[in-house]
Amino acid sequence: MHAVGVIDWDRRLFDALIPLPHGTSYNAYLIRGDEKTALIETVDITKEEDLVRNLIALGVDRIDYIVANHAEQDHTGSLPMMLELFPNATVLASEKCKELLTLLLQVPAERIQAVKDGEQVALGGKTLQFFMTPWVHWPDTMVTYLPEEKILFSCDYLGSHLATSDLFATDEVTVYETAKRYYAEIMMPFRSSARSHLARVRSLQVDFIAPSHGPVYNRPAFILDAYEDWTSDAVKNEVVIPYVSMHGSTQKMVDYLCGALIRRGIRVKPYNLPYADVGEIARALVDAATVVIGTPTVLFGAHPAAVYAAYLVSALHPKTRCASIIGSYGWGGTTVNQLSEILGKMHLDIVDPVFIKGYPGEADLTALDQLADAILAKHREYGIVASQ
Ligand SMILES: Cc1cc2nc3c(=O)[nH]c(=O)nc-3n(C[C@H](O)[C@H](O)[C@H](O)COP(=O)(O)O)c2cc1C
Ligand SMILES: [Fe+2]
Ligand SMILES: [Fe+2]
Known part of the structure; x- marks a missing residue:
């Protein structure tokens, strides 16, 4: 897995509502199988060029699949450009996400393959498996699991608005506070959904949780235990x-x-x-x-x-x-x-x-x-x- 996303150090407002004192990142990940290459998420449209440069640096000349776990534009803003650059790429998304991508970004429906809960797509020696996790925080959301590397790509779920050069959440004190703030702003209105998906995540063998904002969790229990606490009824x-x-x-x-x-x-x-x-x-x-x-x-x-x-x-x-x-x-x-x-x-x-x-x-x-x-x-x- 290669991280090909972009850090947005200077972004100070999100959704025209939420202040971002620590900036944010739009994480995207490249997975190369023996036969197929997949890109998990794209980035905000303002950082499109950086995504392209990151792909060029890795010598990527072919992308077969682009996984859109969620249709919001901070992850899909660069999707139309990616589809132009990689004309053979198919978007993999939930049924609801497919509908939203055609509405919000005018992505042609024929370029999107809707996937179902538990469905697998083989890349050759590597597999993508999709689990539907609706309402964290849109109705379209799903997560993508890479069993061979025990990585879960969780998109917004479990993420944090934190611009940092650390690939991993090693500074757990800072990440805890930013992830809690992110949970409060984005996930708290959907507390019961955020809670219900935890069991699913825990049932998978996961060594890394790679969200689409903030650092990757190399100790998944850190963020799962935190969500367990935040989403509980305990005040x-x-x-x-x-x-x-x-x-x-x-x-x-x-x-x-x-x-x-x-x-x-x-x-x-x-x-x-x-x-x-x-x-x-x-x-x-x-x-x-x-x-x-x-x-x-x-x-x-x-x-x-x-x-x-x-x-x-x-x-x-x-x-x-x-x-x-x-x-x-x-x-x-x-x-x-x-x-x-x-x-x-x-x-x-x-x-x-x-x-x-x-x-x-x-x-x-x-x-x-x-x-x-x-x-x-x-x-x-x-x-x-x-x-x-
Ligand atoms: C611009 C302005 C508009 C006010 N409108 C009302 C009002 O409609 N009804 C009322 O009972 N008091 C009104 N007040 C009086 C305040 O509610 C009152 O002075 C209150 O003690 C102010 O509390 P504060 O010191 O915490 O601002 C108004 C005061 C200001 C400055
Ligand atoms: Fe989102
Ligand atoms: Fe997001």
């Missing part, structure tokens, strides 16, 4: 607090609540929304038991940054079990109802909000102590804090 004794404050009232409430929670032995992760990195918030949501949104009332509703945060929390669908709202208003509005409605879709335990008029006084701070007590009681109920 941690933590409260994530995305908040915004224009003139300091909500800020004071957040600061006070943080102290009150810390005094009760609960870990807090406050995020001041206008300056926060949504990827960090997503990662914190992977295992926090509770989320509290802090916002003032602006133009009769929640601050737009808080609406965005509530919407994001709801869309990412973390395993969070409990939520509340805190903040301040001057004369009136529908802030609490508006945010409750967005968060309501998650079927969480809602602890009574503390929504006060103006700057918090003594009685308001007492209400925040009561909120901290109520959150602690919930965490006891969830079995993550010992009962007294």
Whole structure:
């Protein structure tokens, strides 16, 4: 197997949504059998030339198969060019991926061979085997197994947005954090699918997991155990607090609540929304038991940054079990109802909000102590804090 993908050190935004503080990579792999040559994935269209150069460097003059595990353009952007350069190449993809490739990239259907779960394609001394893994994170996704080398090509599944010159995930501390963030942003909304495919992967003999973003795992248990934990129902004794404050009232409430929670032995992760990195918030949501949104009332509703945060929390669908709202208003509005409605879709335990008029006084701070007590009681109920 040869790595022929490209590192994108400078990419800073993905899907026009996700900040990439560590860049990313679009991994592609070349497999030469005795009779046939296969390319696993292509790269983002912006890096097409680099892929071609990597193939030239290896003296590749023929490609028989191009495996598209997933139709998203960061992996298939260069597919039309590859099909032009290698007119005899056939794309191997799931039925759903075939449909999406014809729609998104106008790949002619006759150039795509749909493969089924468990199907094998022989390269001569090497075999590609395909396993359908839908919904990590699109309906089309599959993984490709190379039994002779015990490599699993997992595409987005188990990947990380990390530009690094390390081929292997040797720096496990860094890779753990970036893979967790990647899981949070991309896979968490499909937690049950991400979990269900783990058993399949573990049932194969795998020495290497080669995703399409970030380094290759030469110790597969590292990432499989991490996914086992992240996708489990277990929550941690933590409260994530995305908040915004224009003139300091909500800020004071957040600061006070943080102290009150810390005094009760609960870990807090406050995020001041206008300056926060949504990827960090997503990662914190992977295992926090509770989320509290802090916002003032602006133009009769929640601050737009808080609406965005509530919407994001709801869309990412973390395993969070409990939520509340805190903040301040001057004369009136529908802030609490508006945010409750967005968060309501998650079927969480809602602890009574503390929504006060103006700057918090003594009685308001007492209400925040009561909120901290109520959150602690919930965490006891969830079995993550010992009962007294
Ligand atoms: C631009 C702006 C719009 C506001 N709109 C409302 C409103 O529609 N209803 C309301 O009750 N208060 C409104 N307020 C008052 C704030 O909600 C109030 O001052 C609150 O205490 C601010 O909290 P903060 O210091 O955390 O920003 C508005 C304040 C600003 C600056
Ligand atoms: Fe994707
Ligand atoms: Fe991707």
